Amino acid sequence: xxxxxxxACARALSQAPGMSLAAVGLGxxxxxxxLPGLLALLPLTLAAAQPVxxxxxHAWPYGADGPPDHPKNLEVMTRTLAALDEHxxxxxxxxxxxxxxxxxxxxxPLRLLLGPVLPCEGGVNPNWFRYQCYANxxxxxxxxxxxxxxxxxxxxxxxxxxxxxxxxxxxxPRMLPYYELAEELGIPVAxxxxxxxxxxxxxxCPNFRIALGDPMSLxxxxxxxxxxxxxxxxxxxxxYPLVLDLMAQxxxxxxxxxxxxxxxxxxxxxxLLKAFQQRRLIRRVTFGTDGGDHGRAIEAxxxxxxxxxxxxxxxxxxxxxxxxxRPHVCDTVKVSDTK
Numbered sequence: 001x002x003x004x005x006x007x008a009c010a011r012a013l014s015q016a017p018g019m020s021l022a023a024v025g026l027g028x029x030x031x032x033x034x035l036p037g038l039l040a041l042l043p044l045t046l047a048a049a050q051p052v053x054x055x056x057x058h059a060w061p062y063g064a065d066g067p068p069d070h071p072k073n074l075e076v077m078t079r080t081l082a083a084l085d086e087h088x089x090x091x092x093x094x095x096x097x098x099x100x101x102x103x104x105x106x107x108x109p110l111r112l113l114l115g116p117v118l119p120c121e122g123g124v125n126p127n128w129f130r131y132q133c134y135a136n137x138x139x140x141x142x143x144x145x146x147x148x149x150x151x152x153x154x155x156x157x158x159x160x161x162x163x164x165x166x167x168x169x170x171x172x173p174r175m176l177p178y179y180e181l182a183e184e185l186g187i188p189v190a191x192x193x194x195x196x197x198x199x200x201x202x203x204x205c206p207n208f209r210i211a212l213g214d215p216m217s218l219x220x221x222x223x224x225x226x227x228x229x230x231x232x233x234x235x236x237x238x239x240y241p242l243v244l245d246l247m248a249q250x251x252x253x254x255x256x257x258x259x260x261x262x263x264x265x266x267x268x269x270x271x272l273l274k275a276f277q278q279r280r281l282i283r284r285v286t287f288g289t290d291g292g293d294h295g296r297a298i299e300a301x302x303x304x305x306x307x308x309x310x311x312x313x314x315x316x317x318x319x320x321x322x323x324x325x326r327p328h329v330c331d332t333v334k335v336s337d338t339k
Contacts, residue, residue: 050313051090051330052298053320055256056160056190056233056288057112059096059104060129067131068103080291081108081337087294090317090332091324093190093231095160097131108337113324115157115190116141116149118178119166121207126165128197128204143177150185156324158182159190160233165200167207171220179221183228188323191218194234215243222250229254229323233288236260237275238268244279254323256288261300270304282311286320 057080063072081104084092094104095115105112117125119140120133134141149155158178163170170191182189193215201208215232222230235255237244247253255276260269276282289297301307301315317330 049088051088051317051332052287052294053317053324053329054084054089054092054289054294055231055286055320055323056258056290057092057094058129058160058291059094059100059112060291061100061131062129062291065130068100073100077104077107081111083294084108084111085335087298088334089294090329090335091320091326093157093288093320093324095157095190097125097133098135100131101155110337111335113156115155115159116146117160117162118158119163119168119174121166126162126205126207128200140174140178143181146178147181147185150181150187156187157190158187159192159231161189161191164192164212165196165205165208167209167212169212170217171224176224179225179228183225186227186229186325188229188231190231190233191215192234193218193232194236194239215240215246218253219246222246222253226252228252231256231286231323233290234258234260236272238272241275244275244281247281247284248279251284254284254286254319256286258288258290258297259292261297262292266300266303269300270306273301273304274306277306277311282307283314283319284323285315286323287316 059068059077061070061073063074063076064070066073068074068077083089089111092112093115094101094112095117096104098116101114101116105114117133120126121139123132123134123137123139124130125133136142146155161170161175163172163175168175179189181187193213195210195213196208215235218230218232222228230250230253232243232253232255235243235257243255247255257272260272264272273282273285276285287297287301298316301312304312307315313330321327321330
């Protein structure tokens with residue numbers, strides 16, 4: 001309820017039929033005393049009602065090495081889905097191994113949009129949370145099978161694309177048939193860019209190379225597949241300023257900014273946001289958490305007082321809705337996954 005709404009309720013109460021003069025006076029005194037507190041709650045109420053789309057979520061073996069039904073992995077799943085509900089996340093773009101995607105989707109079929117990870121070195125996703133990517137143990141999903149998953153609605157996205165972790169260029173010939181399929185079917189493709197946690201090459205993924213995460217390396221793909229919808233994950237114009245020029249050249253390219261909303265000092269993160277705003281590209285910035293704390297991430301945007309209400313609403317929901325071609329999802333008050 002807005003401030004005007006609160007005041008209107010007060011006026012209606014004072015004019016209600018049958019109200020004695022004493023009661024009216026008491027009611028008015030109570031409202032005058034309570035009004036500052038009621039108005040102070042409005043931002044919290046509005047924040048809770050704000051629909052959010054998380055464009056970067058994972059269904060991983062976060063809890064323990066093992067299958068989706070390992071007790072610790074189930075605990076992580078339950079906690080993550082509860083956070084989506086708490087923060088009114090109406091859609092979450094979720095990538096991971098096939099078995100994890102299937103298990104998580106059973107719990108939240110209306111909220112999760114699924115995307116397979118690829119490539120998979122030795123049949124396992126090449127990052128810190130390893131598990132067999134596909135039921136058949138393949139490094140790349142069979143194209144006929146993958147087409148079927150998109151056409152029957154099982155999958156809605158492609159990626160996170162982990163070529164950087166596997167030591168491959170984005171335009172490696174082995175990847176091109178997948179981009180072609182995505183362009184044909186109108187499937188958004190999400191690319192891991194930038195860097196990774198410290199010591200990734202020595203402690204996790206020996207083929208990982210920072211040089212392979214430069215967003216400018218996507219240019220050839222964007223030229224070759226002009227209708228391809230691309231999401232650049234971990235976009236950071238403070239490190240890769242040419243990502244702004246890439247966005248200016250290719251209007252189907254959107255970005256998400258995790259984990260910088262959480263790991264950068266607030267002033268520094270706001271500088272990052274302003275870089276998009278100053279280039280008039282803020283309408284293609286989307287919200288993502290990469291599995292981090294939703295509350296902290298959302299607050300990083302809410303505290304950016306230079307954003308207009310429309311810009312903030314766009315980042316938290318409507319920009320992603322446009323990218324996903326789901327124009328009405330941000331009008332949702334609450335999602336229920338009750339089956």
